[in-house]
Amino acid sequence: MSSGDSPARKAELTFRSLGAASTVTGSKHLLESDGTRILLDCGLFQGVKNLRELNWAPLAVDPSSIDAVVVTHAHLDHTGYLPRLVRDGFRGPIVSTEATAAVADIILRDSAKLQERDAEFLNERKATKHHPALPLYDSDDAGRALELFVTHPFGHEFRLPGDAVGMFRRAGHILGAATVDLTWQGRRIVFTGDLGRYDDPVMLDPEPVPAADYLVMESTYGDRLHEHADPAEALAQVIDATVDRGGTVVIPAFAVGRAQALLYYLWRLHSAGRLPGIPIYLDSPMAINASDLLGAFPRDHRLPPEVYEDMCAMATYTRDTEESKKITASREPKIVISASGMATGGRILHHLKAFAPDSRNTIIVTGYQVPGTRGRSIAAGEPYVKIHGEWIPVNAHVANLQMLSAHADADELLRWAHGFAIAPKRVFVVHGEPQAADTLRRRLDREFDWQATVPRPNQQFSL
Incomplete structure (x- = not known):
């Protein structure tokens, strides 16, 4: 280059949120440069109807x-749209941790x-209309999406395409995040x-992370702090009170992450002799499969083999539908962990229909509940929830144990941000x-x- 030439201009790089802007669901963030597009996460919208309907709208x-798609972690609000993306023509790599x-x-x-x-x-x-x-997609679409993972x-x-270079660092939260x-x-x-x-x-x-020019930061609990109480002790108090009433503890739990954390705390109580003779059921084939992955990825969590083997052996696993029905039919005191964590589907709905109407029982809410989900309605104390077309009374006690959340709270988000030695020019x-995002x-x-900045949906920024 001669002394009279000006330096080559950097190629335009733009960012826009196609999902998870002003909502805790449907995470999709697009980077574009010189005709190359890289999508960060590809989540499903969940919760209120107007958000769920976005899953059926054409992508922007x-x-x-x-x-290419780069995935931060496997929860449905970050990966659940991938099979639809493949169904509609995506053929690039889906990049993640193992x-x-x-x-x-x-x-x-x-x-x-x-x-x-x-x-x-x-x-x-x-x-249906x-x-x-x-x-929205079928098992073949899911299989094709899974074949694209790298x-x-x-x-x-x-x-990555376009000469982009990436790196994964541990985020905590769930296995592989x-x-x-x-x-x-x-x-x-x-x-x-x-996080x-x-x-x-x-x-x-x-x-x-030591440095960034731009940071795209989650804010699920951006306006709230988790209670600093021992989760095992909080569980024990709820369980003891419920068993004293002759009731059942029903826990809608996210199959990946929350179910395993609950098993750990229950194992601690069981090891201390705090749960004598109380049956514990893990009634979710997906949660059972996810628990098996603790052994497959020992470097991705803190638990030594003897602990996760003991805690998994402590519970009765029910893969079979008939066994699940027997749990629902029984009125003996017990602890039932089942998916989904926001009570949007799965076996937990049958347990809620059976146990929510009885005031002897307790429903434990263990984490963030998206607006419009049954879990949010239960956590908010609504007297009825609609399940399988029926309005079911919620007379059971409801215990909201937010200290069991797998999400960083507001102070923990700021603690992580303190790790930057070089501050970002801008944060999205x-x-x-x-309210959480703006706080x-x-x-x-x-x-x-x-x-x-809190971006609006599909708002575009030049970086």
Whole structure:
């Protein structure tokens, strides 16, 4: 280059949120440069009807034009749209950690079966405006999506289309969860995905990131703090009171992460002689499969083999539907852990129909509940929930044990942000309800003097 030439301009790089803007669901964030598109996460919208309907709307960009998807972790609100993306023409790599790919294999196959089952249910009862009702995607779509997964270890650089370079760091939260550190066109963009808790007995701490030009940061609990109480003791108090009434404890639990944490705390109580003779049931094939992965990925969690083997052996696993029905029919005191965690589907619905009307029983809410879900209604104290077309009274006690959450609270989000030695030029606050996102935005401004923005859906920014 001669002395009279000006330096080559960096290629344009843009960012926009296609989901998880002003909501805690449907996470999709798009980076574009010189005709190359990289999607960060590809989640399903859950909760209120107007959000769920977005799953059926055409994506803002043609799926076939997306060159790669990078996945932070396997929860449905971060991966659940992948089979639909593939159905609509996406053929690029889906990049994740090895454990995330293994968990996604469980979650996406289960999600496809639920989609198929829901469509079949609507067609049988002619309870649909569309004839016939069709699933958003099916098991074949899920299988094709899973074939596209390409995995990389934590802490190692990997190449992406358009000469982008990525790296995964541990995010805590669930098995395989990662933050994504992406360098592209001379800019460094970091995506938190969902950050986990510090000093969690099961998951490892979120790892700090030293620097970024731009940060895309979750805000699920951006306006709230978790209670600093011993989760095992809180569980014991609820269980003791319920058993004294002759009741059953029903726990809607996320099959990946929360179910395993609950087993750990119950194992602690059982080992201390606090649960004499109380049957414990893990009634979720998906949660059972996810629990088996603790042994497959021992470096991705804190538990030594003798602990996770003991805690898994402590519970009665019920894969069979008939065995699940026997649990529902029994009125003897017991503890039932079942999916889904927000009571949107699965076997937990049958248990809630059976146990929610009886005031001797207790329903334990163990984490964030998306608005519009049955879990949110139960946590809010609503007297009825609709299950399988029937309004079911909720007379059972409801215990909201937020200290069991796998999400970092507001102070923990800020603790993680303190890990930056070089501050980002700009922060995009996503994956939070409006108040939570804006509260975190203001704290980042006040406490860090960082420029933070809560993006609107599909709002585009030049980086």
